Amino acid sequence: MLRKSQKFASVLALLAALGLATSSIASGHGDEKHNNSRVPVPKHHTAKGEKCVEPTDVMRSNHMEFILHQRDKTVHQGIRTKQHSLKNCVACHADPDTKSVLKNADGSEGFCAECHSYTAVKIDCFGCHTDKANSNKQTMRPIDDIGRKVIANTGGAK
Amino acid sequence: MTVSRREFLSIGAAATAGAAIAPGISLIDLAQAKSPEEAVTAAQRWGLLIDTNKCNKGCTACVDACHTENGIDHEQLKGSEATKPHWIRKVEVKDPNTGFEHSLPVMCQHCQEPPCVDVCPTGASFKRDDGIVLVDRHICIGCRYCMMACPYKARSFEHEDITDQKEHAPRGKGTVESCTLCVHKVDRGDGTTACAEACEEEGHRAILFGDLNDPKSEIARTVRAKATRRIREDLNLDNSVRYIGI
Numbered sequence: 001m002l003r004k005s006q007k008f009a010s011v012l013a014l015l016a017a018l019g020l021a022t023s024s025i026a027s028g029h030g031d032e033k034h035n036n037s038r039v040p041v042p043k044h045h046t047a048k049g050e051k052c053v054e055p056t057d058v059m060r061s062n063h064m065e066f067i068l069h070q071r072d073k074t075v076h077q078g079i080r081t082k083q084h085s086l087k088n089c090v091a092c093h094a095d096p097d098t099k100s101v102l103k104n105a106d107g108s109e110g111f112c113a114e115c116h117s118y119t120a121v122k123i124d125c126f127g128c129h130t131d132k133a134n135s136n137k138q139t140m141r142p143i144d145d146i147g148r149k150v151i152a153n154t155g156g157a158k
Numbered sequence: 159m160t161v162s163r164r165e166f167l168s169i170g171a172a173a174t175a176g177a178a179i180a181p182g183i184s185l186i187d188l189a190q191a192k193s194p195e196e197a198v199t200a201a202q203r204w205g206l207l208i209d210t211n212k213c214n215k216g217c218t219a220c221v222d223a224c225h226t227e228n229g230i231d232h233e234q235l236k237g238s239e240a241t242k243p244h245w246i247r248k249v250e251v252k253d254p255n256t257g258f259e260h261s262l263p264v265m266c267q268h269c270q271e272p273p274c275v276d277v278c279p280t281g282a283s284f285k286r287d288d289g290i291v292l293v294d295r296h297i298c299i300g301c302r303y304c305m306m307a308c309p310y311k312a313r314s315f316e317h318e319d320i321t322d323q324k325e326h327a328p329r330g331k332g333t334v335e336s337c338t339l340c341v342h343k344v345d346r347g348d349g350t351t352a353c354a355e356a357c358e359e360e361g362h363r364a365i366l367f368g369d370l371n372d373p374k375s376e377i378a379r380t381v382r383a384k385a386t387r388r389i390r391e392d393l394n395l396d397n398s399v400r401y402i403g404i
Contacts, residue, residue, distance in 0.1 A: 071296055072296075073197075075296070077197035078196075078341070079194065079195060079196070082194070087325055127330045128330030129328040130323045130324065130325055132322075
């Protein structure tokens with residue numbers, strides 16, 4: 001039978017081992033060992049804009065709440081503000097080449113897809129919504145040489 | 159700085175309003191476009207007036223425009239013809255007594271007493287305050303009760319996976335869909351629908367879109383002046399789509 005002090009020591013050792021294990025998991029984000037695991041850590045590349053519509057940590061934990069709230073207001077009440085609209089998410093976070101939030105030009109997973117794969121959460125949005133930005137409209141471009149010629153010939157916009 | 163379409167239009171509208179002939183008199187009454195943060199209200203009631211005398215047999219401009227606008231691509235779908243989505247159908251009718259034939263486009267009639275809304279078990283089928291009947295596909299479970307309840311065969315079930323949807327018209331497998339009265343265009347303040355635009359471009363002008371609640375609108379003035387009818391009036395569904403010549 002173990003003595004009381006021995007018992008205490010073994011419990012302490014167990015706790016220490018547990019603590020070590022948890023801290024190694026917690027610091028695993030960005031850890032060399034973790035990066036080499038089968039699931040790549042999301043890199044979060046954003047092509048456009050300097051900052052998101054909400055602080056990054058708020059968006060990370062609550063983006064689904066924002067778009068859920070917005071979707072009901074848009075569909076039922078016709079409120080089409082930009083701030084929390086899915087269209088606006090895709091407009092900034094789409095890859096500039098593929099124009100998609102699911103696939104990057106180098107074949108890797110896009111902004112939404114890579115984090116959702118990492119956390120193993122299925123995205124429902126893109127079963128119906130397009131994952132592509134500006135898929136069906138011309139984006140506004142700065143005036144080029146052809147534009148200047150047209151303006152010169154017609155005497156400007158009337 | 160980029161200027162959105164809406165901002166550009168509102169600058170234009172303000173400029174036009176400033177260029178009135180005299181105080182209190184302006185050339186055109188400006189359409190009161192809703193701002194994006196405003197909810198729709200029952201002050202408007204959007205509807206269509208279809209003049210079947212002007213509708214040409216064999217012309218499918220409205221159907222094609224609807225497909226282009228909403229990203230409906232029958233070529234992309236592998237299923238049978240019977241399961242492909244139809245938001246507008248061209249219906250050919252013939253009077254057996256006189257032999258008189260004509261054709262008319264039939265889409266969702268945007269009833270004010272919609273049977274599809276009555277039967278929906280989840281609340282996905284609903285009527286917006288401005289009279290547009292829609293399916294909220296976020297909560298549609300694809301049971302197709304609404305399709306059975308609709309007397310106009312206006313709704314379709316999406317049987318297949320869809321890719322390359324339009325940004326403004328999300329569509330996906332396992333849900334029911336129908337004419338949205340181009341709700342994205344209505345909310346943007348375009349004042350028309352894809353089918354009405356296409357019909358006008360063809361020179362037929364058989365489809366007229368407008369606000370039935372605005373006494374000054376062309377549609378309200380026309381329904382006041384001419385005899386119009388609704389399909390299956392006996393059902394008392396108070397449709398927002400009216401027809402001339404049926």
